[in-house]
Amino acid sequence: MNNAINATHLTFLLTGAFWTLVLSLMAFVGGGVVGLVIALGRTSPVRFLRILSGGYVQIVQGTPLLVILFVVYFGLPTVGYSLSPMLAAGLSLTIYVSAYLGEIWRGCLEAVPKAQWEAAECLALSKTQRMVKVILPQAVRIATPPTVGFSVQIIKNTSLASVVGFVELARAGQLINNSIFQPFSIYMIVALLYFCMCFPISVFSRRLERTGASRLKAAETAVSA
Template sequence: MIEFSNLDIIRNLLFATQWTILLSLAAFIGGTSVALALTAMRLTGNSAMNMVVRVYVEIFQGTPLLMQMFICFFGLSILGYEISAWSAAILSLTFFTSAFLVEIWRGCIDTLPKGQWEASRCLGLGFLQTLRHIILPQAIRVATAPTVGFSVQVIKGTALASIIGFVELTKVGTMLNNATFEPFKVFSLVAIIYFLLCYPLSWYSKVLEKKFNVSR
């Protein structure tokens, strides 16, 4: 058994936390970008595009994130595309995040009165003008709180990247446990760090909800 002081354990966990944060940010930015494109496709009203978005959402919401990581990491390698654990984790988390965000945003847009689209057409506004000046400013207010709240799920989802070999907080916690044989201490610290990462976002989401009067 290797001797690790409490300070050594905390230092290693905090170093790994940086990778968890970086992976979460990369996945959230990527997922937001994909979700924006999918939302735009859905708003066009084209039946073929709506079907593509619907199938995409069903696939990535209806399958476990862990399976998606396995497919990205091992499946692409079988097809001849070598991919690192970092890239596979970002790719799978991006798909996962975008599938949920596009549904969150769809629900937020659907809460807006349908008459606003008709009124915009009567005023001679085009589709893009209506989106830019009327729909998006209102939808953003409604969607901000649940979007921030969902970022908590992205952070917790990064823990699954340890299964494909990416060294982040959970992976380092497992390695330290194997070295120290002190699972309660190590994983309690891991849980505390995850809580410190996630709780501020959950709290801020509630603050935004009250600020934008979404609950009313």
């Protein structure tokens, strides 16, 4: 019996990596949309919305992603909603990511100086115009480095989807290992593939932070000059 890692195994791992990326994208888009709603709720002038979104964040952040995944995949069918492993993983990650992105973005919205709201208000802009044309564009700038940084967490956390049988990179590694039992080499390759996906994003995030900082510095020197 041939126990060596061959090209078929590598193709299988690469396919797994592809699904890891797909799942990451689902989580990022879904979590981003819900996260934006959460961030707006957290900074809303309406008390009820603040409490509701704050409660959501507390509950999700206080629950392991694995447990969310179990509830969605094994729990929902008992009340009549059966989801495929991929949808279950996508939904769980969406819930998880939205709570964290919501909090990150809330901080970024609050980091825009209050005086900007006031200046916009004094120009007779409506509440929506103030938010959309003055506050959000500035918050997006502040939010970009931490958001890109967090997407590394998303990619790594998709590996948990393997427990409900979704064949992404980690699960692909497990399956190959079950047949040829070479855990060290296989999981090293899996780790390397994760690293190849995450490292460029980390570098990008760090560069964003640096350019953000230098932009600020340039602004300071321009003012003091």
